[in-house]
Amino acid sequence: MRITREISSSNIDNNTFELYLAALETPCKFQKNQQLCEGKPVLRRLSRRDNSESTYFIGCTNWKIGEKYHRFMHISSDINIELLRNLFDA
Numbered sequence: 001m002r003i004t005r006e007i008s009s010s011n012i013d014n015n016t017f018e019l020y021l022a023a024l025e026t027p028c029k030f031q032k033n034q035q036l037c038e039g040k041p042v043l044r045r046l047s048r049r050d051n052s053e054s055t056y057f058i059g060c061t062n063w064k065i066g067e068k069y070h071r072f073m074h075i076s077s078d079i080n081i082e083l084l085r086n087l088f089d090a
C-alpha cells in the first residue's frame with residue numbers, strides 16, 4: 001500500500017511539473033496593436049461567492065478586466081496546487 005501511494009503522489013507531482021513547464025512554454029495569445037502580449041503565466045484563484053471550494057487556473061500577469069484571449073489554462077484535479085504555487089513563487 002505504501003508503494004502504491006508513493007507512486008500515485010509522485011505522478012501528481014510529475015503532472016504538476018509538466019503543467020508548469022507547459023505554462024512557461026506557451027506564449028499568451030492576446031494581441032494589442034498587433035503586438036503579442038508578453039505577460040508571464042501566473043497562478044490565480046477564481047473566487048466564488050458560496051466559498052465552497054477554491055478553483056485555480058493559470059492566467060496572465062498582463063491580464064486586465066475586460067480583455068479576452070489572454071493565457072488561460074485549466075488546472076485539473078490531478079495537480080498538486082501547493083507544489084504549483086511554490087514553483088510559481090520560486
Ligand SMILES: [Zn+2]
Nearest residue numbers: 028037039060
Ligand atoms: Zn497576456
